[in-house]
Amino acid sequence: MASLPSVAVTGVTQKLDLEYRKFSQHYSISTDKNTNISYQRSYTSKPSEKNIDPKSLDYREALSILKESSVVESAVYVPILQECIDNYSVSEAQMIHTHVIKTGYHEDMFLMTFLINVYTKCGAMDFARGVFDKLSKKNVVTWTALITGYVRNSEPELAIRVFLELLESGAYPTNYTLGAVVSACSSLYLVGMGKQIHGYIVKYNIESDTSTGNAICSLYSKCRRFDLAVKAFRRIPEKNVISWTTMISACGDNGDAMLGLKIFVEMLLDGVEPNEFTLTSVLSLCCVMQALEFGEQVHSLSIKFGCVSNLPVKNSIMYLYLRSGKTDEAQKLFSAMETISLVTWNAMIAGYAQMMENEKNVLKAQHSGTDALNIFLKLNRSSLKPDLFTFSSILTVCSSLVAIEQGEQIHAQTIKTGFLSDIVVGSALVNMYNKCGSIEKATRAFVEMPTRTLISWTSMITGYAQHGRSAQALQLFEDMRLAGERPNKITFVGVFSACSHAGMVDQAMRYFKMMKKEYRIKPVVDHFACLVDMFVRLGRLQDAFDFIEKMEFEPNEFIWSILIAGCRSHGNMDLGFYAAERLLELKPKDFETYVLLLSMYLSAGRWKDVSKVRKLMKDENLGKVTDWSSISIKDKVHSFRPDDRSQSHSTEIYKLLDNLLDKAKSLGYASLKSLEMADEEETDKTFSSAIHHSEKLAVAFGLLNMTSGASVRVLKSSSMCRDCHSLIMYISVLTGREIVIRDSKRLHQFNNGHCSCGDFGSLL
DNA sequence: CGCTCATAAT
Numbered sequence: 001m002a003s004l005p006s007v008a009v010t011g012v013t014q015k016l017d018l019e020y021r022k023f024s025q026h027y028s029i030s031t032d033k034n035t036n037i038s039y040q041r042s043y044t045s046k047p048s049e050k051n052i053d054p055k056s057l058d059y060r061e062a063l064s065i066l067k068e069s070s071v072v073e074s075a076v077y078v079p080i081l082q083e084c085i086d087n088y089s090v091s092e093a094q095m096i097h098t099h100v101i102k103t104g105y106h107e108d109m110f111l112m113t114f115l116i117n118v119y120t121k122c123g124a125m126d127f128a129r130g131v132f133d134k135l136s137k138k139n140v141v142t143w144t145a146l147i148t149g150y151v152r153n154s155e156p157e158l159a160i161r162v163f164l165e166l167l168e169s170g171a172y173p174t175n176y177t178l179g180a181v182v183s184a185c186s187s188l189y190l191v192g193m194g195k196q197i198h199g200y201i202v203k204y205n206i207e208s209d210t211s212t213g214n215a216i217c218s219l220y221s222k223c224r225r226f227d228l229a230v231k232a233f234r235r236i237p238e239k240n241v242i243s244w245t246t247m248i249s250a251c252g253d254n255g256d257a258m259l260g261l262k263i264f265v266e267m268l269l270d271g272v273e274p275n276e277f278t279l280t281s282v283l284s285l286c287c288v289m290q291a292l293e294f295g296e297q298v299h300s301l302s303i304k305f306g307c308v309s310n311l312p313v314k315n316s317i318m319y320l321y322l323r324s325g326k327t328d329e330a331q332k333l334f335s336a337m338e339t340i341s342l343v344t345w346n347a348m349i350a351g352y353a354q355m356m357e358n359e360k361n362v363l364k365a366q367h368s369g370t371d372a373l374n375i376f377l378k379l380n381r382s383s384l385k386p387d388l389f390t391f392s393s394i395l396t397v398c399s400s401l402v403a404i405e406q407g408e409q410i411h412a413q414t415i416k417t418g419f420l421s422d423i424v425v426g427s428a429l430v431n432m433y434n435k436c437g438s439i440e441k442a443t444r445a446f447v448e449m450p451t452r453t454l455i456s457w458t459s460m461i462t463g464y465a466q467h468g469r470s471a472q473a474l475q476l477f478e479d480m481r482l483a484g485e486r487p488n489k490i491t492f493v494g495v496f497s498a499c500s501h502a503g504m505v506d507q508a509m510r511y512f513k514m515m516k517k518e519y520r521i522k523p524v525v526d527h528f529a530c531l532v533d534m535f536v537r538l539g540r541l542q543d544a545f546d547f548i549e550k551m552e553f554e555p556n557e558f559i560w561s562i563l564i565a566g567c568r569s570h571g572n573m574d575l576g577f578y579a580a581e582r583l584l585e586l587k588p589k590d591f592e593t594y595v596l597l598l599s600m601y602l603s604a605g606r607w608k609d610v611s612k613v614r615k616l617m618k619d620e621n622l623g624k625v626t627d628w629s630s631i632s633i634k635d636k637v638h639s640f641r642p643d644d645r646s647q648s649h650s651t652e653i654y655k656l657l658d659n660l661l662d663k664a665k666s667l668g669y670a671s672l673k674s675l676e677m678a679d680e681e682e683t684d685k686t687f688s689s690a691i692h693h694s695e696k697l698a699v700a701f702g703l704l705n706m707t708s709g710a711s712v713r714v715l716k717s718s719s720m721c722r723d724c725h726s727l728i729m730y731i732s733v734l735t736g737r738e739i740v741i742r743d744s745k746r747l748h749q750f751n752n753g754h755c756s757c758g759d760f761g762s763l764l
Numbered sequence: 765c766g767c768t769c770a771t772a773a774t
């Protein structure tokens with residue numbers, strides 16, 4: 001992004017002050033928006049001619065006048081030029097332009113300004129500039145038209161440059177000019193320069209102009225100076241619908257949706273009628289707030305104010321229903337829409353993607369994911385083409401479903417359509433490959449990104465850490481620092497997780513200090529979880545416990561679980577029982593926490609504690625454990641429950657599993673099920689009494705149905721148990737295949753008898 | 765006079 005040198009910025013203010021004396025003498029700012037525009041007086045006309053009011057002249061009439069006579073009043077051009085704007089027709093504008101020159105009106109200030117405006121509105125800035133440069137005399141409106149043109153055509157730097165030229169020329173900026181320049185500052189995030197212009201505007205009382213006030217409010221909002229945006233808004237004496245809408249959407253952009261809704265109510269009480277812009281903004285706030293009932297009221301208002309047929313409004317209403325779980329309602333609206341845009345498709349895809357992310361029930365989440373994929377396929381069959389929003393949403397879906405084949409297809413599509421170079425799409429790709437357990441492809445996608453962002457660095461560091469490649473994770477972190485990118489707290493979660501994996505205590509502590517001192521990032525509970533995990537993996541349980549005791553957080557359910565799992569696998573049961581007591585005080589919410597506690601107490605034969613845990617489970621009213629696994633092959637997602645026999649291939653699946661089990665036993669695999677299986681109570685029956693947990697079935701299905709040698713990638717809803725973990729390691733040896741299982745807690749990449757998770761930690 | 769300010773999906 002180009003930014004102006006600070007010299008230029010200070011230059012502006014000096015210049016502005018200098019110009020003010022002249023300015024204040026010659027201009028008064030009119031806030032009267034209802035003045036009827038009269039063209040007659042301002043047109044140059046030949047003395048012999050009668051003045052024509054262009055407003056009473058339509059396009060056809062004007063055109064016929066133009067054809068019949070070579071000598072016309074300049075007003076005749078107006079409806080024709082208006083038509084050029086409406087048709088976005090540069091060529092027609094050029095024809096009129098030539099005509100204007102022939103008839104000698106090329107010095108008519110109004111007409112030429114209008115022509116500049118026509119060209120800018122048709123996207124032909126070169127022509128607009130050409131007209132401007134040829135003018136022997138220019139006034140501030142001419143200048144402003146050009147500046148506005150650059151702003152409109154996404155050339156804010158040029159807009160500001162022309163503004164500086166304007167000051168140089170001795171012309172006086174008006175509220176119109178300043179509004180356009182403020183808007184140019186907004187798109188360049190030049191809050192400093194914007195502030196200086198604001199100061200000027202305040203000083204000379206142009207601020208009371210509604211439009212200027214709106215522009216300033218918008219500037220501060222875009223530059224993330226929300227407090228200043230609110231102040232600017234409050235200072236607008238006569239707020240119009242744009243003022244309110246600007247402020248409401250500013251609330252959304254700056255993360256205060258509630259305030260936005262309050263301001264909307266204030267607006268209604270003020271008697272200002274919302275329009276389609278307002279309603280779309282408000283509906284998006286309702287999404288953020290998950291305020292369905294309020295949203296339904298807004299839906300009614302949309303009908304009342306006649307905006308319900310407006311496409312953005314419809315899209316927003318549909319998205320709101322989708323995000324609120326009213327999928328039927330959303331689908332109904334979707335299929336009832338006679339015209340839809342790409343945003344409609346994207347809203348549907350993003351809606352299902354979001355539902356998938358938020359859905360605790362893994363089966364439902366999976367359904368949402370496949371719904372999103374199906375909509376994406378439909379979009380591809382339609383006449384519209386996916387864009388960066390589509391790609392980033394759908395790649396998230398692929399990553400959540402561990403659908404690498406679909407992801408690769410979409411990767412190819414981003415290359416073809418040129419969206420690969422987009423940083424959001426690039427990060428989404430890196431994330432997708434990481435979540436699918438393909439560190440090689442993630443690395444390639446990362447390296448091929450034209451520029452890296454905080455998100456992509458972090459995603460890649462975390463990816464290395466999750467794949468057990470600690471050294472590479474830390475190397476990348478150092479590269480990131482060298483590149484001058486500032487890590488955030490999530491980056492450090494990746495760093496600590498890498499240290500934890502490799503048992504690098506000293507490194508971890510050094511980075512922990514660095515995070516606090518150098519980057520002023522407050523540790524969060526996830527950081528402590530990684531560090532506790534690190535001590536546990538090393539078997540340093542007492543250190544882990546001491547660390548928990550002295551950290552500046554109340555240990556949560558997750559942290560205690562890590563310690564307890566460690567105590568189990570390292571045989572320090574006293575500490576385990578103590579930690580379990582403390583954990584129970586927290587009344588855990590996660591089903592898997594209870595499974596861990598139960599299996600610990602069961603294996604120790606502590607029946608009293610078993611029933612205590614059971615009672616708490618009933619009190620907390622937890623749902624059933626959901627052991628689900630899925631595998632995505634081609635464009636289909638196949639799901640499995642424990643001991644599932646619903647698949648048509650199930651006979652083959654079980655045959656293969658039995659075969660593999662026998663071979664594994666001969667290599668030394670021993671079932672770890674004996675103790676856990678002793679429990680037959682209903683609550684955890686699905687978990688413990690199953691002969692085959694779901695991931696085994698999914699893996700077997702993959703082995704049977706994928707091209708030989710291809711990696712098998714499975715998504716599992718809960719954590720893997722130690723038994724399955726052990727068996728899959730043998731299967732990876734026996735089949736010579738890479739097997740990736742992403743469970744609810746971590747990624748397991750099995751290769752030739754090894755797993756990237758390090759084979760220990762909080763396995764149940 | 766002519767020239768401005770605001771919207772939905774990652």
